[in-house]
Amino acid sequence: MKREVLPHAPEAWINETIKDEKDGLPGKVGYEINFNRYFYVYKPSRKPEVIAAEIRDMEKRFVELMKGVVA
Numbered sequence: 001m002k003r004e005v006l007p008h009a010p011e012a013w014i015n016e017t018i019k020d021e022k023d024g025l026p027g028k029v030g031y032e033i034n035f036n037r038y039f040y041v042y043k044p045s046r047k048p049e050v051i052a053a054e055i056r057d058m059e060k061r062f063v064e065l066m067k068g069v070v071a
Helices: 035-039 050-070
Strands: none
Touching: none
8 A cells, every 4th residue: 555555646545444354454355446547647639730740750750761771
């Protein structure tokens, strides 16, 4: 918890009233945490014009590299 969760979600806590049936300790063994739900931070997509310009630049670089292979 200290190493994996608290650095990302300092307000996280364990409900110690829920005990695992197998070991009797707080928390459930094998419980799945949906990290996307709790830790995902949305980053807006780049504008299509920016992406298109990058693709054109990559195409130009590709053509230059291919000239070296074909020549």
